[in-house]
Amino acid sequence: MNTVEKSVITDITLAPQGHLKIDWVKAHMPVLNRIREQFETEQPFKGLKVAISLHLEAKTAYLAKVVKAGGAEVTITGSNPLSTQDDVCAALVEDGITVFAKYNPDPVEYKQLMVKTLETKPDLIIDDGGDLVSILHSERQDLLDNVRGGAEETTTGILRLKAMEKEGELKFPVVAVNDAFCKYLFDNRYGTGQSVWDGINRTTNLVVAGKTVVVVGYGWCGRGVAMRAKGLGANVVVTEIDAIKAVEAYMDGFEVMSMDDAAKVGDFFVTVTGNKDVIRGQHYKVMKDGAILSNAGHFDIEVNKPELTEQSSSVRTVRNNIEEYQLKDGRKIYLLAEGRLVNLAAGDGHPAEIMDMTFALQAMSLKYVNEQYKDIGNKVESVPYELDEQVARIKLESLGIHIDTLSDEQKSYLESWSAH
Incomplete structure (x- = not known):
């Protein structure tokens, strides 16, 4: 069964307009483009299923395509009934991604679309607001065993996840992308x-x-x-x-x-x-x-x-x-x-150049949790500083900006308590 037959969207004929939107943001997301090149070579998600719940517009669509380029079978749904763009959904389906999302579904259908996304039995999750994780832990615990880990996009989701961790209810590791420097300093502000x-x-x-x-x-x-x-x-x-x-x-x-x-x-x-x-x-x-x-x-x-x-x-x-x-x-x-x-x-969300950094963190954090989930344990994990800095350095390179580096002598001075 192909993605067109599996997907639940409003209208596949809207795809051409959606492709134009995705192509526009791709041209303004150099960090994610670099990571896509890495993923195409390394195939970090080969043979794995990834479920994504984010505001389903063009920038999110390109993240989904980058994850797919890393070898994943990707299924995506919206994280808000009014932020889903039907033309973008149609374009993703044409690009081989399964989509369960429509603009402004009623609350019952909105929930059903999320459940359908989880019923694909994902190995990894990208969540926004903790909705997928919440459903897994409350209504669909039968699907928990498949999940290696996830990454969370926003403050609200982190609050929910930390409450679950504190109560001992969290059943897999989740990387707190929202708390990374390259997220809150730029995306949030x-x-x-x-x-x-x-x-x-x-x-x-x-x-x-x-x-x-x-x-x-x-x-x-x-x-x-x-x-x-x-x-x-x-x-x-x-x-x-x-x-x-x-x-x-x-x-x-x-x-x-x-x-x-x-x-x-x-x-x-x-x-x-x-x-x-x-x-x-x-x-x-x-x-x-x-x-x-x-x-x-x-x-x-x-x-x-x-x-x-x-x-x-x-x-x-x-x-x-x-x-x-x-x-x-x-x-x-x-x-x-x-x-x-x-x-x-009531708008198109954050600018493409801003989401370039955030979604680069999402992609790299998903790779990290897939590699380290056995060692992390069932907790909310911070984004490693090395990933944060890597995203910032790629961003600077894309802007043609060069910064200084410490000499060996300077490093030694900073690391010594007795230096003068």
């Missing part, structure tokens, strides 16, 4: 920072300059969102629960206040915490008429939608990816992309 505002701007078509932007959470993603908002001319307010990050935001030049106070002044709100209900009922009661809410965390739980609905007399879609909640007192609050990741559900 520069990728999220740019792509969030790409999504908000193209969706709303409103000016940001002069408005008050409330950034909820000042982790690496929050830093990026705040930095780009400032660059667009906004007055930026940061809310935090971590005192150290709050001081950092203050010293970076942003106002810092509680969410109760920030709710009164914000024009745009962006949540980037990974936690639930960070904007909720009490905040809607004091928001400005016309406030715009968006989320850049993995799950659509950061903005409490049930409580917003409770306070509303009507809800309608006023523009693609914009829902208008008319509150009972006459005020209107707007929610972008149903509270899902605004940069992917």
